[in-house]
Structures are given as structure tokens and as C-alpha cells.
Amino acid sequence: MSKILIVDDSNMLRDMVKYALNEGGYPDVTEAVDGVDGLAKAKTTVFDLIVSDINMPNMNGFELIAELRKMPTYAKTPILTLTTEKNDDMKAKGKEVGATGWIVKPFVPEQLLKAVGIVLGR
Amino acid sequence: MSTTQINQLLTFKLGNETYGIEINKVREILTYPVVTPIPDASCWVKGVINLRGEVAPIIDLRVRFNINTQPVYNERTIVIAVRTQDARMIGLVVDEVSDMENVDLDKLYPAPDMGASIAPKYLKGLFKKEEKMIVILDIDKILDKEEMQRLSRHPQEAASHVLAA
Amino acid sequence: MAVFDINKYRQMFLEEAEDIFEIIDNILLEAEDAGDMDNETINSLFRSVHTLKGNSASVELSKFAALAHELEFFMDKLRNGKLLFEESMASLLIDGVDTLKHILELELSDELEHDYFMTIKEELLYKLDNFSQDIKEIELLNEEFSVEESKVIEVEKEDEFLVKEIEEVSAFGMLFPRESNAYGPMNGGIMDLGEDEGFGFFDELELLDDEGFGFFHELESVDNKEFDEGFGFFDDTEIINDEGFGFFDELELVDDEGFGFFDEPSNIEYKKVQAPLREAKKEIEVKDNEAKDGKKFKVDNASNSIRVDLSKIDALMNNIGELVIAHSMLTQYTFMMQDQKIKSELSERLDLLDRYIRELQESVMGVRMIPMETVFSKFPKVIRDTAKKLNKKIDFRHYGDSVEIDKAMIEGLTDPLTHIVRNAMDHGIESIDRRKAVGKNETGTLIMSAEQANGQMIIKIQDDGGGINLARVTEKAIQNGILDESQAAQMSKDDKAMLIFAPGLSTAEAVTDISGRGVGMDVVMSNIKKLGGVVKVETEEGMGSTFTIVLPLTLAILDGLNIRVGEEHFILPLSAIIETLKPEEDMIKQIGDEESEVLMLRNEFIPVVRLHTTFNITPENHKLSDGLLIVVRSGAKKIALFVDEFMNQQQFVVKPLDKNFRNAQGIGGATVRGDGTIGLIIDTMNITQNTTRRAS
Incomplete structure (x- = not known):
């Protein structure tokens, strides 16, 4: 069963993502409130997918992804960024730090599940 | 999906009548515990107990609805712990717990205006099964916070207390 | 199919929005005071508004999101140095944020008319655009930008229409047409917009086959396509971007699935169109971003905290x-x-x-404690708004920001504090003219402070206004039948000041919408009492008033004394106990009828309360000299409680009783005892009142 980590500073958005994932057949979802928390959780559990916000306090999504990619465990793990920022900078930066893809907020569950399904090979 | 609403009821007795409440409201069934009386409270409020860390009042439905005003409390007295819609935990003293019943809530008979010990506004309706008749209680109405406060209000409560301060 | 429970998420959004608004308000208020805003602050402001926009759109508050977008757009210019901060901007932005709150309220209650919204939005845009004029001058220095700017204007014109259309088409107000403005021009112009929407897939073909376009607009995808084309935002090949997600060309994915927009030859076509414009600026922008990120990291490092229910x-x-x-x-x-x-x-x-x-x-108790700063930070905005309405000048100061308070107490504290503050500003602090006339500084001072002393929390609200007109308050109290002339004659100055907490008293000649018709000060009193606290007021005519609120440090743990009355045990809060004694017969005096007994203790007469009478219990002792007396404090008064026995002293975890009952006289709460039974905690305040009433 796929283990998924959601990193977002908004309680509401975490809940939405988690709900969509649970409904879509991914019950094993862990939440982290920012990059620092996400990194700590990623170190103690091996996740199959990470969905991270970009705009977060303490450690933003890009910094988190960069850190994760340094870890052998997460070298190839799919990481989707969840963001309102959909400009080139975001993508360039996302690509640069090694994100797998992006999901634009606001999202509908189907979009998220589609993207997640693709990266998890469902 | 069908639109009928099948619910499980926990049935119990108050005097000679059988009553039911929806099982999803019920948290626990326990024997009469050590109850701490609340000074000056209404006669149907037996006091409070510790229920899973919460302070839960114990209400004797028999006294509340004048079914038995002089009940005896012993180790055979049954308390049904229910959780109200607004998340309060309350213990209800009943005579005996009977059975579980499946009930189609859409097929209830309306509560009669007269005859039952409990006023229709506290009932969800009547359910007939073979010879038996089960009165289904609307537990959220009976245990409604304002309703309970209204019934147990002391006249002094409303008085001004500014000068005493 | 999973569908979001919008009401639930709106509630969550509201909770988060409240915090964010507070942050924004305080940043702007500070900027207004200082007349300046540094880069870090601007960034933090931008991010806050950005979060509001993104999250509100997620809960289908499209108009709110559209308006938030306007503010974000403006702040983005500030952030990028395309616009320089001016003093007058702070006030404009504060108004803008107020408008945002207003719209939020209306949209949530479903009372927001489209026309009204458009008017409001136009007004805001007009004001914001006054500043934007300046930008163009800056931009003219850069030919490239100025060209793009002209394109942007074109887009803006269609804006209203777009917002309207989108709202009708999609349940989610997904697209922000001006999003393109926010990012588009700076990143390479309108040609980019399609891609900027976050659609650029690496597995274009597959997705196209699978889904066509239109996850965003499932229902009306065709319309959307037309609509997109109509404005030339997306070219045909990009419509697949409506998926709303995309992939960076990632290792296996590229090979397996043919993802990989940036590298895949099949995508060259798409890239060609935009590359020349984009590539050049990307470099600069990315660098910029890095610099910003660095700062961001620093700013937010201070609050490494999580939100726990x-x-x-x-x-x-x-x-x-x-x-x-x-x-x-x-x-x-x-x-x-x-x-x-x-x-x-x-x-x-x-x-x-x-x-x-x-x-x-x-x-665990420590987790519940949060600094008073959280409480104080709600006030600058309240005070600014109130001062503006009243046309008064107020200097607000607060001390004791780091003093910790039980989180559970804050909810009950905010309303009474707000009321006292508004009251002090409305009725306390004089008008500018009046202050000048009496030789005071035209700016009034309002000080809030918090400290911990003797295991209690003490919060003071102090103003340097005109003080309470005691004569007038007393007169009103007599008029309202709260007391008679002879009672009034015997009252001390402090007792008279306390009359403002009586229902129906207001001393202001003109009733204002700030603190109303004297409704509320009595509510202040009862709210504070609910928290187990007391409120006092001291006043000096012409000099000002000080409200003092004394609260227990926490609502959750209490040091108590076990007492026995007949067969029953109760807990008495140690904080209320002054002394305990075994009375001699000659210390007890009867007054009037036999019911009224007083304890004479060192020249003080203290009314005796027989707890067994109050609680209707059969006592062990009937004679006062056979039992024990506990002198307790209750507000300013003292009473002596008659009990049969003192037992041990202990800490108790307090649990509220009032979730179920409020009628228990003299009982303030409950606790679970060692044997699992419930113990009742005596509320000395209520017992005092009972007997005072009974005696009178």
C-alpha cells in the first residue's frame, strides 16, 4: 500500500488533500505542517509519494524537495508540488530542485487522483 | 441506494412500556455507579459521574417523566450512557435494557397526543412489531440543553448580582 | 466520487483566515505608524494575501479570491520593487483588507450581489491604480516591460467579464484572469499564459487522449475552450493544460511515459513560441526568487509551531x-x-x-499556555478603527506580551477585553478638543498590561481619559431602581464605580455605535466570572480609569482543599481561602433574625454561610463552635463558610460542569477524584451572592 506524505501549512488544505486521497483509495496518508516537519517525518518513514505545498514557513517546498533529493531513499520518489503559483519561475525552480510535477490549487479530487495515479503507476 | 433509513434501536423498559433509542447515540451501558449528587438540583438529576474522563450527569428518565417517582437504586440499576448531538455525555437511568431491534425510521407511526407517559414532542414515533409496541425517544429533544436548563432553573438565578460584587 | 464538504472546509478556512488577517492587519498598522515597510515585511504580507487567495479559491469563495488577487497583484509590485512603498499606501491597504473581510462575510452568507461586488472591486482597483500610475514611469525605463504592460491592460479590460463567466461555468473559481497579470508580464508576456496556468504537461499526448481537456471545467469544457481561445490565452495544443497538474521531466517518467516537456522533441513546437521571450528573463527572476526565499526562511524561523485543536x-x-x-x-x-x-x-x-x-x-498544561501577545495583537486594529470612527487620537501600548495564559481562557477573554477597550475609548478618553481644553495631550493613552502574581493572572486596561462620572452613574442607578438614595449615600467611591457593571447603565450623553447603550459592561462582568475571575474598576475624575481583571492562571488545574459537610465532600479552591479557624462562641454574633450570623474577627464582621443549608445537606454539627469556619474571598467581600471538617489539600484537574448544567448554586466545576468518582468544586463567588440575597 502506498504511503503518502502531505506537506502544507494550511490545516484546511492538508485535510482536503488527505480526504481526496483517502476517497481515491489511498488510506495511508501522513501530514506535515511545513518543510521542517515534512523532512523529519520523511526521515523516519519511507514514503512512496510526497505532495508538498511551496509557500510555507520555516522551510518552503523547494527547500524541502532539495533536501529530500539529497537522501538516497528519496532520490527517485515522486514529489508533486501543490501550489497556486503556476508561473515559469515556479516550474523552473521545481524542476531545478527535482520535483516530479505540480498540481495547481485549487484542485478537484479527480485532478489530484489522476496525477497521483500516474506517478504511482496505477 | 435505497432511501429508507434502517436504524438499530436499543430498547429498554420504563415501567411497563418499552422504549427505544437509536444505537448510534449509545456509548456504553453500565450498572449504577457511585454518583456525586449536585446540591439543589432537580429531583430527576441524580448527580454526576466520571464517564471516560468526562463529567456526565445522571438523569433518571422514570422520575423525569413521572413513571416512577420513588425508584430504588442498587447494583441492578441500569444506566445507558448516550452522546447527544452537541457532544454531551449523559447517563440515563432505565428499568431494564431489553433488546436490539431493526427499525425503518420512515415507517413509524406518529406519536399519539395522549396516552403515552411522555409528551409527543420528546418522541420520534411509534414502532409496532408483532404484538410489541416500542416508543422511540428523541433523545436530543429530551436532553436539549435549553430544555434541561428551563426545567431546572432556580428563580434566584435571574436576579441581579452586581451590587453584591 | 469524492466531493469536498465545502461547509466544513469553509469553517477551516475561516479559522485560518482570521489568523492571517490578524497578521496582515498588524503588519499594515505598523507600516502606517512607521511610514515604511522593509522587504521582509512586504514579502510576508504578500505571502499572507497569497495564502488567502489560494485557500479561499479552494473553498469556492471566488469573489473573495478575485479581490484577494487584486491586493496580491498590488503587493507583488511592491515586492518586486516595481512600486515603492509610500506612507499613504498602508492606510489604503488597511481599507483594502477591510473590504476583503467585508466581502468574505457577504460571500459566506450568500448575500453578495454581483453588481455590488463589482462596484466594490472597481473602487478598490481605482484606488490601487492611482499608485500604479507611478509604476508605469518606472517601467518606461525598461522598454521590454513597457511593451508587456500594454498587453496587460488589454487583459484587464476583459477582467470583469472573465470573473463572471468563470463563476458561472465552474463551481471552483479556478482561474484568476489577473493571475496572468501577476505573473505573466514579468515572466515573458501573454504568450506564456497558457503555460503559466500550470498546465504544461510532459505527457501531453497521453493526457490529451485520455482526458481531453477540462478537469477544471468538466461540465462546460467546450465553452471553456472557446472562451480560452477567444482571448488567445491558450493555443489549441495547450488546452490539455486544463488538467491543472503537470510533471517535470523526471527520470523514469520520461522514459516510460514520454513525459518531459522541457526536453522532449515533440514539444519543441510549443517551446519555440515562448522561448525567446522567456529564457532571458527567467535567469533574473530565478535569482530574485532565491534571494527572497533566503529571507523568507529567516522571517518565519521564529515560529516553529503547529496548530493543535x-x-x-x-x-x-x-x-x-x-x-x-x-x-x-x-x-x-x-x-x-x-x-x-x-x-x-x-x-x-x-x-x-x-x-x-x-x-x-x-x-501538557504547558502546551495549553500561550503568550498574551496573542491576545494583545488583536487590539491595534480594533483601536485604530474605533479611533477613526470617534475622531480621537489614541496611543496604544501593551506590556507583558510574553506572560503566558491558558489558551482555553483566551476565547472567553477577548470579548470582555474588547468591550472594555471600546468603552474606554468611547466614554473614557475625551475628544481632541476637550483634551486640549483641559490641558492634556490631544492624544489619549490606552495601556494594556498582563502580569502573573500570587498564582493569578492580572490584566489591566488603563486610560488617561476623563474617568467615570460617579455622580451621574449613581444618579442613573437610582433612576433605574438598582439602588435607593440611602444605599447610594453609604457607598464608597469604588463601589459606585462598580455600578457601571450593572445592566442598563450608560453614562455617555450620546449613545454611539461603538459601545452602545450601556449594554455590555454587565456582560463583561459575567464573562469574566465565567472564567473564574473578577473585574474591578478604579477611577479618578479627570485622570482616567483602570480596569483590573484577575483570573486564575489556568482553567484546568486547581489547588484545592477537601472539605466535608455531613456525608458530602467538596473542594474549595485554595486561592479563595484567607484563613481557617475553629470559632469560639463569643466570636459569633446574631444579627436580626437567627438566620443571619456574623463572625467577629479582629474588628471585622464577616457573614457566616452554613454550607449545609446552602446545599441542603444534613450536617454533623449544628453549633458553629462545634465545627470549623473557613474565611474565603469573593470579589471584594469576605465570607465565612461553616463546614464539619477540613481534609487534605491537593491538585485537581478541573472539568466544566456547565456543559450540562448551570443551575448548580455555589458549584463552579468538577473534578475526578482518585477513586474515580466526581468531586464538586465550590464557587465562593456564587455562595456569597446567594447569602447576600437571602439576607436582604
Whole structure:
């Protein structure tokens, strides 16, 4: 069963993502409130997918992804960024730090599940 | 999906009548515990107990609805712990717990205006099964916070207390 | 199919939005005061508004999101240095944020008319655009930008229409047409917009086949396509971007699935169109971003905290309570053990366990404590708005920001504090003219402070206004039948000041919409009492008033004394106890009828309250000299409680009773005792009032 980590500073958005994932057949979802928390959780559990916000306090999504990619465990793990920022900078930066893809907020569950399904090979 | 609403009821007795409440409201069934009386409270409020860390009042439905005003409390007295819609935990003293019943809530008979010990506004309706008749209680109405406060209000409560301060 | 429970998420959004608004308000208020805003602050402002926009759109508050977008767009210019901060901007932005709150309220209650919204938005845009004029001058320096700017204007014109259309088409107000403005021009112009929407897939073909376009606009995808084309935002090949997600060309994915927009030859076509414009600027922008990120990291480092629902902490406290009970049951069990060696070893370990449990309890209590700053930070905005309405000048200061308070107390505290503050500004602090006339500084001072002393929390609200007109308050109280002339004649100055907490009293000649018709000060009193506290007021005519609120440090743990009355046990809060004594017969005096007894203690007459009478219990002792008296404090008064026995002193975890009942006279709360039963905690305040009433 796929283990998924959601990193977002908004309680509401975490809940939405988690709900969509649970409904879509991914019950094993862990939440982290920012990059620092996400990194700590990623170190103690091996996740199959990470969905991270970009705009977060303490450690933003890009910094988190960069850190994760340094870890052998997460070298190839799919990481989707969840963001309102959909400009080139975001993508360039996302690509640069090694994100797998992006999901634009606001999202509908189907979009998220589609993207997640693709990266998890469902 | 069908639109009928099948619910499980926990049935119990108050005097000679059988009553039911929806099982999803019920948290626990326990024997009469050590109850701490609340000074000056209404006669149907037996006091409070510790229920899973919460302070839960114990209400004797028999006294509340004048079914038995002089009940005896012993180790055979049954308390049904229910959780109200607004998340309060309350213990209800009943005579005996009977059975579980499946009930189609859409097929209830309306509560009669007269005859039952409990006023229709506290009932969800009547359910007939073979010879038996089960009165289904609307537990959220009976245990409604304002309703309970209204019934147990002391006249002094409303008085001004500014000068005493 | 999963569908979001919008109401639930709107509630969550509201909770988060409230915090964010507070942050924004305080940033702007500070900027207004300082007349300046540094880069870090601007960034933090931008991010806050950005979060509001993104999250509100997620809960289908499209108009709110559209308006937030306008503010974000403006702040983005500030952030990028395309616009320089001016003093007058702060005030404009504060108004803008107020408008945002207003729109939020209307949209949530479904009372927002489209026309009204458009008017509001136009007004805001007009004001914001006044500043934007300046930008163009800056931009003219850069030919490239100025060209793009002209394109942007074109887009803006269609804006209203777009917002409207989108709202109708999609349940989610997904697209922000001006999003393109926010990012588009700076990143390479309108040609980019399609891609900027976040659609650029690496597995274009597959997705196209699979889904076509239109996850965003499932229902009306065709319309959307036309609509997109109509404005030339997306070219045909890009419509697949409506998926709303995309992939960077990632290792396996590229090989397996043909993802990989940036590298795949099949995508060259798409890239060609935009590359020349984009590539050049990307470099600069990315660098810029890095610099910003660096700062961001620093700014937010200070608050490494998470948000925890109070009910979770309560649940934790409950669990600890159960642990305490289990522990005391084990201790009880050791008493029955025969083997002395095992018994003493077990006791030793149980003592250790007891210590751990206490430590655990303390840590959990610590989690509930938050700094007073959280409370104070709500006030600058309230004070600014109120001062503006009243046309008064106020200097607001607060002390004791780091003093900690029980989180559970804050909710009950905010309303009374706000009321006292508004009241002080409305009725206390004089108008500018009046202040000048009496030789005061035209700016009034309002000070809020918090401190901990003697295991209590003391909060003061002090103003340097005109003070309470005691003569007038007393007169009103007599008029309203609250007291008679002879009572008034005997009252001390402080007692008279306390009359403002009586229902229906207002001293202002003109009733204002700030503090109303005297409704509320009585509510202040009862709210503070609910928290187990007291409120006092001291006033000096012409000099100002000081409101002092004394609260227990926490609502959750109480040091108490076990007492026995007849067969019943109660808990008396130690904080209320002044002294305990075994009275001699000659210390007791009867006044009037036999019901009224007083204790004469060192020249003081203290009314005696027989707890067994109050609680209707059969006592062990009927004669006062056979039992014991506990002198307790209740507000400014003292009373002596008659009990049969004092027992042990102990800490209790307080649980509210009022969730179920409010009618228990003299009972303030409950606790779970060591044996698992409930103990009732006496509220000395209510007992005092009872007997005062009975005696009168």
C-alpha cells in the first residue's frame, strides 16, 4: 500500500488533500505542517509519494524537495508540488530542485487522483 | 441506494412500556455507579459521574417523566450512557435494557397526543412489531440543553448580582 | 466520487483566515505608524494575501479570491520593487483588507450581489491604480516591460467579464484572469499564459487522449475552450493544460511515459513560441526568487509551531486523569499487601510513577499556555478603527506580551477585553478638543498590561481619559431602581464605580455605535466570572480609569482543599481561602433574625454561610463552635463558610460542569477524584451572592 506524505501549512488544505486521497483509495496518508516537519517525518518513514505545498514557513517546498533529493531513499520518489503559483519561475525552480510535477490549487479530487495515479503507476 | 433509513434501536423498559433509542447515540451501558449528587438540583438529576474522563450527569428518565417517582437504586440499576448531538455525555437511568431491534425510521407511526407517559414532542414515533409496541425517544429533544436548563432553573438565578460584587 | 464538504472546509478556512488577517492587519498598522515597510515585511504580507487567495479559491469563495488577487497583484509590485512603498499606501491597504473581510462575510452568507461586488472591486482597483500610475514611469525605463504592460491592460479590460463567466461555468473559481497579470508580464508576456496556468504537461499526448481537456471545467469544457481561445490565452495544443497538474521531466517518467516537456522533441513546437521571450528573463527572476526565499526562511524561523485543536489537549488531559486514577488504585492495592519487602519496593516505584505522571501533566498544561501577545495583537486594529470612527487620537501600548495564559481562557477573554477597550475609548478618553481644553495631550493613552502574581493572572486596561462620572452613574442607578438614595449615600467611591457593571447603565450623553447603550459592561462582568475571575474598576475624575481583571492562571488545574459537610465532600479552591479557624462562641454574633450570623474577627464582621443549608445537606454539627469556619474571598467581600471538617489539600484537574448544567448554586466545576468518582468544586463567588440575597 502506498504511503503518502502531505506537506502544507494550511490545516484546511492538508485535510482536503488527505480526504481526496483517502476517497481515491489511498488510506495511508501522513501530514506535515511545513518543510521542517515534512523532512523529519520523511526521515523516519519511507514514503512512496510526497505532495508538498511551496509557500510555507520555516522551510518552503523547494527547500524541502532539495533536501529530500539529497537522501538516497528519496532520490527517485515522486514529489508533486501543490501550489497556486503556476508561473515559469515556479516550474523552473521545481524542476531545478527535482520535483516530479505540480498540481495547481485549487484542485478537484479527480485532478489530484489522476496525477497521483500516474506517478504511482496505477 | 435505497432511501429508507434502517436504524438499530436499543430498547429498554420504563415501567411497563418499552422504549427505544437509536444505537448510534449509545456509548456504553453500565450498572449504577457511585454518583456525586449536585446540591439543589432537580429531583430527576441524580448527580454526576466520571464517564471516560468526562463529567456526565445522571438523569433518571422514570422520575423525569413521572413513571416512577420513588425508584430504588442498587447494583441492578441500569444506566445507558448516550452522546447527544452537541457532544454531551449523559447517563440515563432505565428499568431494564431489553433488546436490539431493526427499525425503518420512515415507517413509524406518529406519536399519539395522549396516552403515552411522555409528551409527543420528546418522541420520534411509534414502532409496532408483532404484538410489541416500542416508543422511540428523541433523545436530543429530551436532553436539549435549553430544555434541561428551563426545567431546572432556580428563580434566584435571574436576579441581579452586581451590587453584591 | 469524492466531493469536498465545502461547509466544513469553509469553517477551516475561516479559522485560518482570521489568523492571517490578524497578521496582515498588524503588519499594515505598523507600516502606517512607521511610514515604511522593509522587504521582509512586504514579502510576508504578500505571502499572507497569497495564502488567502489560494485557500479561499479552494473553498469556492471566488469573489473573495478575485479581490484577494487584486491586493496580491498590488503587493507583488511592491515586492518586486516595481512600486515603492509610500506612507499613504498602508492606510489604503488597511481599507483594502477591510473590504476583503467585508466581502468574505457577504460571500459566506450568500448575500453578495454581483453588481455590488463589482462596484466594490472597481473602487478598490481605482484606488490601487492611482499608485500604479507611478509604476508605469518606472517601467518606461525598461522598454521590454513597457511593451508587456500594454498587453496587460488589454487583459484587464476583459477582467470583469472573465470573473463572471468563470463563476458561472465552474463551481471552483479556478482561474484568476489577473493571475496572468501577476505573473505573466514579468515572466515573458501573454504568450506564456497558457503555460503559466500550470498546465504544461510532459505527457501531453497521453493526457490529451485520455482526458481531453477540462478537469477544471468538466461540465462546460467546450465553452471553456472557446472562451480560452477567444482571448488567445491558450493555443489549441495547450488546452490539455486544463488538467491543472503537470510533471517535470523526471527520470523514469520520461522514459516510460514520454513525459518531459522541457526536453522532449515533440514539444519543441510549443517551446519555440515562448522561448525567446522567456529564457532571458527567467535567469533574473530565478535569482530574485532565491534571494527572497533566503529571507523568507529567516522571517518565519521564529515560529516553529503547529496548530493543535484544544479538544485534543483536553483528551490528553483526560487520559492523564485516568492515569492518576489508575495510579491511586494501585497505591490502594499495596495497602492490602502482606509481604513488606514487595510492598515497599512497589511503593517506591509507584512514587516514581507518580512523579512522571505529574511531570506529564505539567508538560501538557504547558502546551495549553500561550503568550498574551496573542491576545494583545488583536487590539491595534480594533483601536485604530474605533479611533477613526470617534475622531480621537489614541496611543496604544501593551506590556507583558510574553506572560503566558491558558489558551482555553483566551476565547472567553477577548470579548470582555474588547468591550472594555471600546468603552474606554468611547466614554473614557475625551475628544481632541476637550483634551486640549483641559490641558492634556490631544492624544489619549490606552495601556494594556498582563502580569502573573500570587498564582493569578492580572490584566489591566488603563486610560488617561476623563474617568467615570460617579455622580451621574449613581444618579442613573437610582433612576433605574438598582439602588435607593440611602444605599447610594453609604457607598464608597469604588463601589459606585462598580455600578457601571450593572445592566442598563450608560453614562455617555450620546449613545454611539461603538459601545452602545450601556449594554455590555454587565456582560463583561459575567464573562469574566465565567472564567473564574473578577473585574474591578478604579477611577479618578479627570485622570482616567483602570480596569483590573484577575483570573486564575489556568482553567484546568486547581489547588484545592477537601472539605466535608455531613456525608458530602467538596473542594474549595485554595486561592479563595484567607484563613481557617475553629470559632469560639463569643466570636459569633446574631444579627436580626437567627438566620443571619456574623463572625467577629479582629474588628471585622464577616457573614457566616452554613454550607449545609446552602446545599441542603444534613450536617454533623449544628453549633458553629462545634465545627470549623473557613474565611474565603469573593470579589471584594469576605465570607465565612461553616463546614464539619477540613481534609487534605491537593491538585485537581478541573472539568466544566456547565456543559450540562448551570443551575448548580455555589458549584463552579468538577473534578475526578482518585477513586474515580466526581468531586464538586465550590464557587465562593456564587455562595456569597446567594447569602447576600437571602439576607436582604
